[in-house]
Each structure stands twice: as C-alpha cells, then as structure tokens.
Amino acid sequence: MSSVFFYARKDAKKNWKMFVFVIMAIAISTANIIIINGFMDGLTDGFLEKTMDTSSGHINIYPNEQDKYIEGLGIKEKKLDGLDGVVAYSPRITAGGTLHYKEKFKTIKILALDPSKENEVTILLSKIDSGKTLAANDRDGILISYRLADDLKVKIGDEATIVFENGKIRVFKIRGILHTGLAMDTNTIIINFEDASEQLNLFNKASIILVKLQDGTLSGQYKNKISGELGIQKIKEWEQEIESVLSSFKTFRDISNFMNAIGLFTGAVSVGIVLYINILHRRRQIGILKAIGMKDSQVLFVYILQAVFLGIIGILIGDALGYAGTKYLEAHPFPDPTLGSLGPRFHLSLIYDASLVTMLIIILAAAIPALMASRTNIIKAIWGE
Amino acid sequence: MEIIKTSNLKKSYMLGNVEVKALNGxxxxxxxxxxxxxxxxxxxxxxxxxxxxxxxxxxxxxxIYLEGKDVTNMNSNMRAEYRLKYMGFVFQFFNLFNELTVMENVMFPMMLNKRSNYKERAKELLNLVGLGDRLNHLPSELSGGQQQRVTIARSLANDPKILLADEPTGNLDTASSIEIIELFRKLNQEQGQTIVMVTHSPEIGGMTDRIIHFRDGTIEH
Structure with missing residues (x-):
C-alpha cells in the first residue's frame, strides 16, 4: 500500500500544474453547492419563520370536518386556559367580502382577531409598514395589506367600506398598512374579532384557534390532549402547517439541485478528463509499472488515490470558500421586496453534505480512467503500439 | 537446473483479417x-x-515452465506477482520512471515487494552499477548508458532468478554498450544471474555463453 501511495504522490507532484485546474474546478463546485444550498435554506427558513411569526401557533385548531366554524368558543377558551403548558391562544375568524373606497372596490379576505390575544401568539400585528397597529379596544379601525392599499389608493386615516360576505355593510377607518412578506399581503384586511362576530353573526364562534405552547417541541403530545379536551378532531401541529410552505419550495429546491448537479458534473468531468489525459500521456509508465510487478488493482488504486488527493485539496478549499461566501452573504443579504432580505443560512451540515457528495462524484469520475489504466496492455503500452 | 523451458510455444496476432504467426512452435x-x-x-x-x-x-x-512450474495459464495477479519476485526486465528505451530519482527508481520494485531494507539495497545496487554518486539525480539528468545502468539496478532489486533484456544496448553508443554487456557478464559470473538477452549485434551476442537463433517464429538449429 505504501508503494501505491508513494507512486501516486510522486506522479501527482509531477503533474501539479495540470492538477491545479482540477483542484480549482472541485473547489468552485463545492463552494457553489454550499452557497446555493445555504441560500435555499435561508429562503426556506425565512419563509418558515415568517409563517410561524404571522400565521401559525405551535398548534392550530380547526373546525371539525362537518362544521364551518368552531362552536362554543368561550368554553373551549376556558378549557385551554386550564391546560398546563398552553401559554396563550388566539381565535381568529376568516371571511370574504369586498372593500370599497370612492369608486373603486376589491375582493378581500377578512381576518378578524383579538389584538391582545393575537399579540401573545404571533407578531402579525407588528408587521406594519405605515400608520399604527390595531388596538384591543379599536372597534372602528382596520389594517389593510399594502398591495390592497396601493390598488385602491387608500391612505392612513381614510374611511373605506367593507361589504361582508353576508351582505352587511360597515365603514371603517384605515389605521395601518400591513406588510408581512406572505400571501396575505395580496388582499387581506384585519379587523377586530368583536366587529367580525357582530357583522357576521358569529357569536361564540371562530374559524381557527392558534395555540402557543411553553415548549413547541411537545406539539405532538398536546395535539392529542387538546383534541380530547376540546372534542375537536382537526388539529394540526406547526410542522404540518409548514408542510404546505415547504412543498411550495420543492420546485426551488429542485432547481437548486439541478444547478448543483451541473456544478458537480463540471467538476467530475474535469477530474475525469485530466486523469484520462494524464493516463494517456503516461501509458508507457503504466506499462512499466505493470511489467515490474504492479497488480491491476494497485494501478487502479494509484489513480483513484490521485483523484482523492485532488478531491481532498479541492474540497477543503471549496469548503473554505463556501463558508466565507455564505457567512459574507449572511451578513450582507440581498434586499428583497417580499422577504425584506434574501440571504443564505450557514450550518455545518452544508459543508458535510457538499464535501461528501463532491468526493463521491470525484471517485466515480476517476473510476473510468483509473480502470482504463489498470487494464492497460503491457506490451502495447511499452512499445507504444 | 533448467530454469526456463518452453514447449511448442505459439503466438499469433491478427492484423486485420490476416493471422500473423509471431512464434510458431x-x-x-x-x-x-x-x-x-x-x-x-x-x-x-x-x-x-x-x-x-x-x-x-x-x-x-x-x-511455459519456469523452474519446472507451468506458468502458462496463471491469472493476471499471479503473473504480476511472479514478475515482481522472480523477473527483472531491462528494455531498449530504459523505461525509467521520469518523476522518480535514480534511488527511488531502484527502491520502487522493493517497496512493491514490501521489502524492509530497500534504501540500503538500492544504494548497494547503484554502487554495483557504478552510480553510487547519482542517487538523487533524475533520469533526465543522466546519459543513455547511465540510465540503462539504473534500469539494470532496478531489474536486480528483488534478486530475480531471471533477468530478461530486450536489446539493452540498442539505444547506446559502442562504449556504453560494452559497459552494459560487461556489467551483465559480471552479474552472471559473480552472482550466477541467469540472463536472457535479445540482441541484433553479433559482437554482443558473442560475449554470451550461448546464442539461440530465431527465424520465422521458430528456433534455427
């Protein structure tokens, strides 16, 4: 084995100029994987955090399949109050309607909530672009998403009319413009829970209850407990809620994987071609190696070992570049109109994954020329036939 | 003792659709x-x-029998092992490893054979061929005759029973050729080394114990 190491090292040293390019290709390919995956993770985490911040509790309680609303809200709230480990909850009502301002109107999604309870569970009401947020006792004010405000050309302090889905009409004052970075920015308005109950005749009812737990990791246990206590079957943990968000990132993930694959393929092809050229140039040497008694498997190992040498150096450089690049972009993210900022998130598994995948691909890429070398015909190689 | 024996040995190549009989029994x-x-x-x-x-x-x-053992149908690994342990090769074009020093070239077959004292043995062999002062030179820094002497030292590294040389002087001037043949003679006489050498030169052939004449793939009697 030491002789194989010895020859592989000497041969690589002799060809170091050629190998520098391979090392660069491997390094760039590895760094590329780290940064792109870091970006994907950053993007996914960003969306997940926003979703958790604005639209989900650790546990979300929905009406049973046959019901449109959760009935008996007061009793259910009392039961939640009595449950150890439940820190807070926020019932919400969701409904449809239209918002009219001057001659314009838009179809809207109405989200009704109790600001004092909602603030215990999410930070949705802090996502204000301008104006002020909805106060607990504010029965005339609404928050309006920034796109809706833009479409209707409404400003803070303007009065706009909501036509609820049951036909009831009421005038509200625009208190603040909402900007969450999520889908609700399109056409959502937020009003006080009591207002919605009154207008929609939904006393003692809710569309959803968001529940915050002391320990979010125990959501599985609490799901069953709450289901039993409240007599409700449709309860989702936060992980189930974000599944839909995650699935919407699948396409992005596929695209990034495709880009990674192209990068890896480039690195692998470089390794394969350079080793192949090296082997072609050293055919006579390979013939001599075999003539003096080197076994086929040892010749194979010489070239696999060279690829591993190149891989280790290239991957280490790539890891350093990937780490530096990810950390830099983490500190200096790109501005993004939806998320606020778009940057990667660094975690060690990015480096482990990129290193492992790159090394495996390099070994595979080296296998063909190495196998060719090991099967070299001694006579043809030595006499250059 | 008979060290090499061949019996009705044949070798044919296909050149397109034509069979060329390189050895014919x-x-x-x-x-x-x-x-x-x-x-x-x-x-x-x-x-x-x-x-x-x-x-x-x-x-x-x-x-083909080597030391009475039929080696004709050995697999690739066994053949490699046999070449490593029992054969030494000297080629016309030296065929040294250009990236290795003179010393490393001679050490390498011993490293492959897992010998422990390969450095000392390499020095000893290079002294034997008169290149004790060129240990750390690269082959490209040596003359043709010197390179061929390194090849001979390498071929002797694992104390082979048989040394095979294919036109070892074919690429050398007369003085270097004589030096190489004298070195072979010395190895043969002092160490009892079996040497089989292909040559075109009747003068060099004349310096050996016996000449086997080949013609059209057979031995000429």
Whole structure:
C-alpha cells in the first residue's frame, strides 16, 4: 500500500500544474453547492419563520370536518386556559367580502382577531409598514395589506367600506398598512374579532384557534390532549402547517439541485478528463509499472488515490470558500421586496453534505480512467503500439 | 537446473483479417546461471519469445515452465506477482520512471515487494552499477548508458532468478554498450544471474555463453 501511495504522490507532484485546474474546478463546485444550498435554506427558513411569526401557533385548531366554524368558543377558551403548558391562544375568524373606497372596490379576505390575544401568539400585528397597529379596544379601525392599499389608493386615516360576505355593510377607518412578506399581503384586511362576530353573526364562534405552547417541541403530545379536551378532531401541529410552505419550495429546491448537479458534473468531468489525459500521456509508465510487478488493482488504486488527493485539496478549499461566501452573504443579504432580505443560512451540515457528495462524484469520475489504466496492455503500452 | 523451458510455444496476432504467426512452435530450454543471447532478423519472434517467457504476454498455445512450474495459464495477479519476485526486465528505451530519482527508481520494485531494507539495497545496487554518486539525480539528468545502468539496478532489486533484456544496448553508443554487456557478464559470473538477452549485434551476442537463433517464429538449429 505504501508503494501505491508513494507512486501516486510522486506522479501527482509531477503533474501539479495540470492538477491545479482540477483542484480549482472541485473547489468552485463545492463552494457553489454550499452557497446555493445555504441560500435555499435561508429562503426556506425565512419563509418558515415568517409563517410561524404571522400565521401559525405551535398548534392550530380547526373546525371539525362537518362544521364551518368552531362552536362554543368561550368554553373551549376556558378549557385551554386550564391546560398546563398552553401559554396563550388566539381565535381568529376568516371571511370574504369586498372593500370599497370612492369608486373603486376589491375582493378581500377578512381576518378578524383579538389584538391582545393575537399579540401573545404571533407578531402579525407588528408587521406594519405605515400608520399604527390595531388596538384591543379599536372597534372602528382596520389594517389593510399594502398591495390592497396601493390598488385602491387608500391612505392612513381614510374611511373605506367593507361589504361582508353576508351582505352587511360597515365603514371603517384605515389605521395601518400591513406588510408581512406572505400571501396575505395580496388582499387581506384585519379587523377586530368583536366587529367580525357582530357583522357576521358569529357569536361564540371562530374559524381557527392558534395555540402557543411553553415548549413547541411537545406539539405532538398536546395535539392529542387538546383534541380530547376540546372534542375537536382537526388539529394540526406547526410542522404540518409548514408542510404546505415547504412543498411550495420543492420546485426551488429542485432547481437548486439541478444547478448543483451541473456544478458537480463540471467538476467530475474535469477530474475525469485530466486523469484520462494524464493516463494517456503516461501509458508507457503504466506499462512499466505493470511489467515490474504492479497488480491491476494497485494501478487502479494509484489513480483513484490521485483523484482523492485532488478531491481532498479541492474540497477543503471549496469548503473554505463556501463558508466565507455564505457567512459574507449572511451578513450582507440581498434586499428583497417580499422577504425584506434574501440571504443564505450557514450550518455545518452544508459543508458535510457538499464535501461528501463532491468526493463521491470525484471517485466515480476517476473510476473510468483509473480502470482504463489498470487494464492497460503491457506490451502495447511499452512499445507504444 | 533448467530454469526456463518452453514447449511448442505459439503466438499469433491478427492484423486485420490476416493471422500473423509471431512464434510458431518454439521448444527451448535455458539452464540456471546461463547467459543466453537471442538473435535473428527483425520480425523473427525474438521479442515475442522474451515477452512470453517474461510473462508480459500470454501465448496462443504451448507451455511455459519456469523452474519446472507451468506458468502458462496463471491469472493476471499471479503473473504480476511472479514478475515482481522472480523477473527483472531491462528494455531498449530504459523505461525509467521520469518523476522518480535514480534511488527511488531502484527502491520502487522493493517497496512493491514490501521489502524492509530497500534504501540500503538500492544504494548497494547503484554502487554495483557504478552510480553510487547519482542517487538523487533524475533520469533526465543522466546519459543513455547511465540510465540503462539504473534500469539494470532496478531489474536486480528483488534478486530475480531471471533477468530478461530486450536489446539493452540498442539505444547506446559502442562504449556504453560494452559497459552494459560487461556489467551483465559480471552479474552472471559473480552472482550466477541467469540472463536472457535479445540482441541484433553479433559482437554482443558473442560475449554470451550461448546464442539461440530465431527465424520465422521458430528456433534455427
């Protein structure tokens, strides 16, 4: 084995100029994987955090399949109050309607909530672009998403009319413009829970209850407990809620994987071609190696070992570049109109994954020329036939 | 003792659709400690014979016995092991490893053979061939004659029973050629090394114990 190491090292040293390019290709390919995956993770985490911040509790309680609303809200709230480990909850009502301002109107999604309870569970009401947020006792004010405000050309302090889905009409004052970075920015308005109950005749009812737990990791246990206590079957943990968000990132993930694959393929092809050229140039040497008694498997190992040498150096450089690049972009993210900022998130598994995948691909890429070398015909190689 | 024996050894190649018979039934025997020259016109099968007895190539038919053992049908690994432990090769074009120093070139077969004292042995062999002062030179820094002497030192690294040389002086000037043959003679006489050498030169052939003449793939009697 030491002789194989010895020859592989000497041969690589002799060809170091050629190998520098391979090392660069491997390094760039590895760094590329780290940064792109870091970006994907950053993007996914960003969306997940926003979703958790604005639209989900650790546990979300929905009406049973046959019901449109959760009935008996007061009793259910009392039961939640009595449950150890439940820190807070926020019932919400969701409904449809239209918002009219001057001659314009838009179809809207109405989200009704109790600001004092909602603030215990999410930070949705802090996502204000301008104006002020909805106060607990504010029965005339609404928050309006920034796109809706833009479409209707409404400003803070303007009065706009909501036509609820049951036909009831009421005038509200625009208190603040909402900007969450999520889908609700399109056409959502937020009003006080009591207002919605009154207008929609939904006393003692809710569309959803968001529940915050002391320990979010125990959501599985609490799901069953709450289901039993409240007599409700449709309860989702936060992980189930974000599944839909995650699935919407699948396409992005596929695209990034495709880009990674192209990068890896480039690195692998470089390794394969350079080793192949090296082997072609050293055919006579390979013939001599075999003539003096080197076994086929040892010749194979010489070239696999060279690829591993190149891989280790290239991957280490790539890891350093990937780490530096990810950390830099983490500190200096790109501005993004939806998320606020778009940057990667660094975690060690990015480096482990990129290193492992790159090394495996390099070994595979080296296998063909190495196998060719090991099967070299001694006579043809030595006499250059 | 008979160290090499071939029986009805044949080797054919296909050149397009034409079968070329490089060896056409060679029966020969070489004794241990003999210094034998293989001679004959170009294309008569000298090098093919050497490649087959050196286990660098496989015959189309016939048998090869080394020290009485039939080695004809050994697999690739066994052949490599046999070459490493029992054979030494000297080629016309030296065929040294250009990236290794003179010392490393000689050490390398011993490293492959997992010998422990390879550095000392390499120095000893290089002293034997008169290159004790060139240990750390690269082959490209040596003359043709010196390179061939390194090849001889390398071929002796694992104390082979048989040393096979394919036109070892074919690429050397007269003075260097004589030096190499004298070195072979010395190895043969002082160490009892069996040497089988292909050569075109009657003068060099004349310096060996015996000449085997080849013609048209067979031995000329």
């Amino acid at each position: 060679v029966d020969t025997s070489i004794e241990q400690g003999e210094f034998v020259a293989i001679m004959g016109p170009s294309g008569c099968g000298k090098s093919t014979f050497l490649n087959l007895t050196g286990m660098l190539d496989t015959p189309t038919s016939g048998e």
